Each structure stands twice: as C-alpha cells, then as structure tokens.
Amino acid sequence: MKPTIYDVAEKAGVSIATVSKVVNNTGRISDKTRNRVTEIMRELEYSPSSVAAALTGKKTFTIGVLVPDIANPFFAEVARALENHARETGYAIILCSTDYQREREQDYLELLLKKQVDGIILATEARDWKVFKKLLDKKIPLLMFSIDHPSFSSHVVTTDDVRGGYLAGRYLLDKGHRNFAVIAEVNRASGRLRLEGFKQSLADEEIVLDKDSVVYSKSRVEEAKEAAKQILTLKNRPTAVFASTDLIAAVFLNEARKHNVSIPGDISVIGFDNTIHAEIADPGLTTIAQPTDELARYAIHQLLKSIEKPNLSGHRIMLAPELVERYSVRDLN
Amino acid sequence: MKPTIYDVAEKAGVSIATVSKVVNNTGRISDKTRNRVTEIMRELEYSPSSVAAALTGKKTFTIGVLVPDIANPFFAEVARALENHARETGYAIILCSTDYQREREQDYLELLLKKQVDGIILATEARDWKVFKKLLDKKIPLLMFSIDHPSFSSHVVTTDDVRGGYLAGRYLLDKGHRNFAVIAEVNRASGRLRLEGFKQSLADEEIVLDKDSVVYSKSRVEEAKEAAKQILTLKNRPTAVFASTDLIAAVFLNEARKHNVSIPGDISVIGFDNTIHAEIADPGLTTIAQPTDELARYAIHQLLKSIEKPNLSGHRIMLAPELVERYSVRDLN
DNA sequence: ATATTTTAGTTAAGCGCTTTCTTTAAAAGA
DNA sequence: TCTTTTAAAGAAAGCGCTTAACTAAAATAT
Secondary structure (H helix, E strand, O other): OOHHHHHHHHHHHHHHHHHHHHHHOOOOOOHHHHHHHHHHHHHHHHOOOOOHHHHOOOOOOOEEEOOOOOEEEEHHHHHHHHHHEEEEEEEEEEEEEOOOOHHHHHHHHHHHHHOOOOOEEEOOOOOOHHHHHHHHHHHEEEEEEOOOOOOOOOOEEOOHHHHHHHHHHHHHHHHHOOOOEEEEEEOOOOHHHHHHHHHHHHHHOOOOHHHHHHEEEEOHHHHHHHHHHHHOOOOOOEEEEEEHHHHHHHHHHHHHOOOOOOOOOOOOEEEEOHHHHHHOOOOOOOEEEEOOHHHHHHHHHHHHHHHHOOOOOOOEEEEOOOOEOOOOOOOOO | OOHHHHHHHHHHHHHHHHHHHHHHHHHHHOOOHHHHHHHHHHHHHOOOOOOHHHHOOOOEEEEEEEEEEOHHHHHHHHHHHHHHHHHOOOOOOEEEEOOOOHHHHHHHHHHHHHHHEEEEEOOOOOHHHHHHHHHOOOOEEEEEEOOOOOOOOEEEEEEEHHHHHHHHHHHHHHOOOEEEEEEEEOHEEEEEEEEHHHHHHHHHOOOOOHHHEEEEEEEOOHHHHHHHHHHHHOOOOOOEEEEEEHHHHHHHHHHHHHHHOOOOOOOEEEEEOOHHHHOOOOOOOEEEEEHHHHHHHHHHHHHHHHOOOOOOOEEEEEOOOOOOOOOOOOOOO
C-alpha cells in the first residue's frame, strides 16, 4: 500500500504534524529533524496525497479549462500553453472539450464543481447565462479566455480582435486592394469583432462591404468549404479575402485551387491565428498572429491571483495581435 | 459556503449515511425518504464533494493522459476521443503534454501519482524504464496507447502499424509504382513499425529500399521540411513517397511545390493518420486512417476494467487501419 | 401470540491530511 | 540558582464523505 504520513512519522519517530510541516515547509522545524524526515520520505517513496490535502487545505491545485474543440489547432496550442504555465506553478489542468454543445458545457461545469477545481478558464461561448451565473454565485474564480461580453464581471483575457481585423484590412489596403470579401466565424464573438475591425479599416478609405461579400462559417472544414464556394462564385469577384480563422483560410485556399483560381495571383487571402495551418498551407498564409503563449501566461496568472483574493474585480486584458507576412497576399501596386 | 452532506441530512431530518446512500444509490432506502432527500438536495443545490468521496472511497474518478504534443492533430483527436468516452463513464481527464521531454514526462507522472488518478494512459514514449517500473510497482493501472514494446506487461492499445505500412506499400505497388522513398518518424516505435510494414509489402515484389531513400524525421514542421528536401534532391528520384505521418506528408507536399515537383504528377504521396492535415492538404492526401475513436473507446474500456480488477494481465489490442483514397497518388498503369 | 426474517435507517470509525493550541525542553536572562 | 523566554515538537480536532456493524420496527412465518 502507498505509504501515508503516519508511516513516515512512525519510522522517523516524530508526529504527523511534524511531517506535515516539513512537507509544506511551514512552522519551525530543526534542521536535524527536517533532514531525518526528508530522508525517510525518500526511503519510503512517500508522496503526499493531494486528495487528503485538498480536503483539509481547501485547495485542489487543479483548474478546469473548457474549450469548444481541442482538435482546432488554436485551442490545442492554447491548451498546451495553459498547461505549461499551470504546471510551473504546481497546478494540473482538467481539459474539457465541449464540441460546441451547450449541454456538454453544462455537464462539464458540473463535473468541475464536484471536483472542486480552484478555478475555471472558459474559452467556450458560455451561452447559458443561468449556468454562468451559478458559477459566479458559487464564487468560483472564473476567467474568460478569448471571449468577452459586457456582462462579464470576471477576468477576461483576449486578443484584441478588433485591432486584428483592422490590421488585416489595413494591410490589404496598403497592398492596393479595394474589393474585398470576408468569411467570418459566426458562432464566436471574436469572429464578429474581427469582422468589425476589418470593416473599420475599410471605412478609413470609405469602402463598404456589400452584403454578399460577407459569409458566415464555423471554423470547421465542411462549413468552410461551403463558404469558400459562395465567395468563389460571386459575380463580382473580390481581389482579397479575409478569413477570421486560419482553418477557414486554408480551406479557402484549397477550394480556390479546385476552381482554378490562383492564390495570390487572382485572389489574395489573409487569415487569423497563425496556427500550424498557416505554416503548412500552400502558399504560406499571411495571417494575424495571436500571442497564444502570452495569453495563456496572463490567463494563468490572473486566475491564480483571483484564487488568492477571490473578490478582485474582473480586469480585461487585451493583448496585441501581430501581422505575419507569408505568401498569400499579392501586392497590386 | 457550499452545502455539505450534513446540511442536507439535517434539513431532511435523516442521518448523513442515508444521504450518502441516496446520492450513491446504495443500500436500502424507502421511496419516501429518497424523494425527500432528493428534494432537499435540489433545494440546497447540493453537489457532493468528490474530493471527500475520493478520500474515503479510494477512487478519484480521474485518469491521467500523457501525450507528447497536444498540438499534433492526431493526439488532439485522441485526446478529444478519450475525453468523450471518459466523460460518458463519469471520469475526468487530466491532460499532460510532455513536449517530447523526458523530464517533463517524469514531472507529470509524479503529479498524477500525487493526485491519485485511478489510472494512466501513456501515449508518450516512456523512455525512462525506472519511472515506468515505479508506476507498475505502485500498481496503478496503466495503459499504453499507440506505443508498444515487448517489455510492457500492461495493456496496450495501438493501431496495427505494421499492417498500415503494408497497406500503404501494397496500394502504391498496385498503382504501378516501383521506386520509393520513405520519411519515417524516428522517435516513435509506431514510425518504425510503419516503415517495417512498408518494407514487407515491397518485399513481396522483391523490391528493397536503398539506404538514401529512407529519411528520418520527427512529426514537426521544421524537421519534416529538411527531410522533404533530402528526398526531393535525390539523384534517383522516387515516383512515390510514404510519410509515416500526415503532418510530414503535408509538409512534403509544400516543399515539393517549392521545387516545382507536381503531386501526384511527378511524385505520389501517401500519409498516415488521416487527420485534418490530410483533408486540408492540396491535393487531398491519400492516407492510412487510424481508427482514432475506436482506439480511444477500447483504451478507456480496458483501463476501467483494470481499475476494477487491478491484476488482470495486459492484453494487446491492435485495431486495423484503413486506406483512405484521395488525390495524392497517381495511377501509373 | 411469539419467534424469525426483512427492511429502513442510524452510529461511529476512519480515510490522510492541515492547523491551532499546548506542552516540553533547552537557552537566555536575572 | 531560579525564572523567563523561545524554539521545537506533539495532541487533537476536523475537513466531507463511505461503509461495516448495528438496531428498531415492520412483515412474515410458526
């Protein structure tokens, strides 16, 4: 059987309180005893049960992370980054992929509550206000990742999506483009904001997107294909397309090729996220990079902070996106 | 404060044992009491602490999953599938991405031991035999996912990689190819097995791969690029390339284009995994599909079984891969 | 009507820790 | 030398639950 604190205490000839103190480095312990106890712990391969510790200490050192889809490279990278930063501070992560299903989001939140996670990072759309409110009521530290809404009182960490959309538009304008189309992720606030920013850049030049040139799509292969087709069959074909996600952009690239449309010869494309898709796409995809790792670092940092001090009011942290130039945009000048 | 079992018991006028029994559906409880207690639980929004339950009941209903890299689409899909099947049975998953670092693998395993996970699914290379042995000593149910080694006494669930490689080779042969090259993942047993199977198919026709036509690469963009270049600059250029991973294949596609080599016109390519990369690649990548979801189902199923009965000896389950035809292979007949 | 079995629920111990409060013993001060 | 201070360790309660053992009441059998 796994050795417990009692085994260590007995063998070291001290009380369990003493062992606990050397494990947690609290209280006053003489070097002599500390060393002895440490030695015995090593001998016995003692590893304290964090379950028991959680029951008394009130902390599980676990945080729950909800993402819509871990198979989406952006979230995969987010997950990895979060996990990394969490591990550094001794926290483990329970990863929950909701598959965009509201019900599953529910289930997972309940699971996390039962498990008494110390905090939750929500990167899903949290569409169910009641559930959401319940979380706040339970006073469980909450952080919204990559989504935002004025109603949120919790911490929020996002990329500055509006600015990202703006950057994309500005870049295309600078390259001489004047005729645009957009494929935007309908089901995420971030998608809407990116579109918003894009429009604002066009507004600088008094260009207005006409209705047909804005197509909605989720960040999934099948839907993106449909959206791409719609754009490719537009009577008034754009010279540049802004896709609110690299995945959507990558799919567009393929569809274009099927339609014998050359990229960037006939149509320029710009994406968003800077995931592996942008790197692997052909041609390499010019895109707006999210500072994934930094986002994750801030997120963990903020969350841990509000675990310490639960009543901190929610800050909004918006990190700057950056344009990464590759080969999918043609210079018309 | 979160209500406890005491609050429910008191309000319902029963003992905590009774409440526990209705929560877990154990023992004999009259419908009348059951209903009353259930009602009160709802009223109080009582949610039992799985921490406390774990301390007594000896089960945390959590399983640890170690993958080398969650940003690799294959593992992302594996993670999602595992999570899904785990959730169905009330288990949560702690996801650990080791980033191919042995040390991190260590750290995570220790973390998981502290957290008293009920079982561990290992999809990393587990190169450190000592650590591995320690796990077995601790009698923690262990399942090797997508990796294998004769020394493993635990359960193993993998795709039949040798057969997969064989299928790839057979397919290319049938399409009239006789001159091959391979890019194989050096750091995974599965990569070696796939190569092995591929070679066996060639052996049927008494074809032998010469040394230069086998290039090793990890499943990462940078390295795959290098490997692709090596193959593309071979004096004796192959008509078909087998890549032991879709990611590697996708990168090869790009590099080929940069070298003005047409796919499948000049070189045919076949991948492995059938991840999103195969779908998005241009041309669509013909590949050997792993039955990811089924693998995950078996894995969870087996693991739960050996959680129930810890001394079950380790079975080896090898699921059949399947060829998915797309457009990256040319028929030379 | 009494003895026996079944049913419904209770008591209490214990899981492996943390933490507050005490106690003990040694060092310091008077 | 005796008291006071301080450093080091221990005792014990309690975290929220499960479960084995037990009891009282109800149902059934004799």
